Every structure is written in structure tokens, then in C-alpha cells.
Amino acid sequence: MKTFSDAIGIGQVTTAEALAIFDGLDTVExxxxxxxxxxSGFPTAxxxxxxxETYHWRGKRFEHPEHVHPLVFTTATGGTTSVNPLWALPLLGWIERVPIPKSEGVGRIFQRALGLFSTQQSCARLRLTHYRxxxxxxxxxxxxxxxDIFRRVDEQTVLGLMDLKGMAQPFFFVLRREAAALGGDRAFS
Known part of the structure; x- marks a missing residue:
């Protein structure tokens, strides 16, 4: 069986391999x-x-169990801003049927338009749930x-699994704890 480190070194694993890695990791509170x-990504095709990554995703910010920013992006000026995931709603039904544009140009256009999608409001919360x-x-x-269910790789790293209702294959990603916490969104700073 492949380990998390093996998968990172290889650069891509199958969904079955990713699930086995995920299942073997410790849970988190x-x-x-x-x-x-x-x-960052954890490619599984x-x-x-x-x-x-193409759209300049920075990561996630968990301020409190009731106040979570699931989509934090890097702005064109190097700051960060949170995006309301509802803007992705039209794409969700098409994810497995239509390729998502992943060009540098499309990513730059999105980055310059972040102000249209930004929010200061929490768009998620943290709970303990049973999964697998x-x-x-x-x-x-x-x-x-x-x-998004999280499992611990080490004290600074978790493997995340996005479970979207109706999506056949889960989406995997990696989160690494930031050394210095972001002090709120610095949109367009």
C-alpha cells in the first residue's frame, strides 16, 4: 500500500489508493x-x-468552529480574500461532464475579478462527523x-476529502498549517 509520502513523491495516485491512504490516517478534532x-492538490485524475491552483487558491481559514472561510484566494496584489462558494454552484452540476478551464490566462482573469466574489462572511462550519x-x-x-473531511498526516498537515452529493469520485487536497495565521482578509492590500 502506498503512503501519503509515496503519493506526494509520485505526483498522482488512483482514487482507490487515495482512499486507502485517507483511511489509514488518524482523525483530527x-x-x-x-x-x-x-x-495544494493531491491528484487522483x-x-x-x-x-x-490555476485560480490562485490559497487555502482555508478556520477562525472558530462556527466561522470558517472554505475558499481563500491570493489577490493580484499578493493579499488574500475569501470567496463565497455559492459562486461555484453553477459549476457543480458540470464538474464531471465539462472540463474546467485550467489555463494561466483564465486564472489571471479570475484573480483580477476576485472583488466581485469576495466576502467577509463565514460560509462553512466545523463539526465532528462519521465518514468511512x-x-x-x-x-x-x-x-x-x-x-470536507480531514485526516491528520502530521501536526502541520492534513489530507482533505471533498464529498459532494452526487459526485461519483471524491476530490482530495492537502492542507498545511500556515506559520503565521492570516489576520483577516487582506483583500486588495
Missing amino acids: VDFMLGAWQG HPLDGAL GKESATMVYDSLPIN
Whole structure:
């Protein structure tokens, strides 16, 4: 069986391999997730692989169990801003049927338009949920049928699994704890 480190070194694993890695990791408590986390892909040939990075996704910020920013992006000026995931709603039904544009140009256009999608409001919360036989911290989106379940790789790293209702294949991603917490959104700073 491949380990998390093996998968990172290889650069891509199958969904079955990713699920086996995920299932083998320790669970996390809600408080463990508090703070700012930098995100990156964990490729499994999912249609979303590489999309978030193309659009300058920074990661997630968990200010409090009731106040979570699931989509934090880097602005064109180097600051950060949170995006309301409801803007992604039209794409959710098409994720597995239509390729998501992943060009640098489209990513730059999105980055320059971030002000249209930004929010200071929380768009998710943290709860303990049971998933695949274990209870672990889960980010529950406020207005979308999505749960992101987290498992601990080490004290600074978690493997996340996005469970979207109706999506055949889960989407995997990695979060690494930021050394210095982001002090609120610095949109367009």
C-alpha cells in the first residue's frame, strides 16, 4: 500500500489508493483545524485536479468552529480574500461532464475579478462527523451539499476529502498549517 509520502513523491495516485491512504490516517478534532491553512492538490485524475491552483487558491481559514472561510484566494496584489462558494454552484452540476478551464490566462482573469466574489462572511462550519468508519473534523458548507473531511498526516498537515452529493469520485487536497495565521482578509492590500 502506498503512503501519503509515496503519493506526494509520485505526483498522482488512483482514487482507490487515495482512499486507502485517507483511511489509514488518524482523525483530527475540531480544535486542531483552527487557524490558517495553505492548500495544494493531491491528484487522483479528478476533474478538479489543478483547478484550484490555476485560480490562485490559497487555502482555508478556520477562525472558530462556527466561522470558517472554505475558499481563500491570493489577490493580484499578493493579499488574500475569501470567496463565497455559492459562486461555484453553477459549476457543480458540470464538474464531471465539462472540463474546467485550467489555463494561466483564465486564472489571471479570475484573480483580477476576485472583488466581485469576495466576502467577509463565514460560509462553512466545523463539526465532528462519521465518514468511512471514523469520526473526524469536517468542514460543512453552509449552502452547498459539500463536506470536507480531514485526516491528520502530521501536526502541520492534513489530507482533505471533498464529498459532494452526487459526485461519483471524491476530490482530495492537502492542507498545511500556515506559520503565521492570516489576520483577516487582506483583500486588495
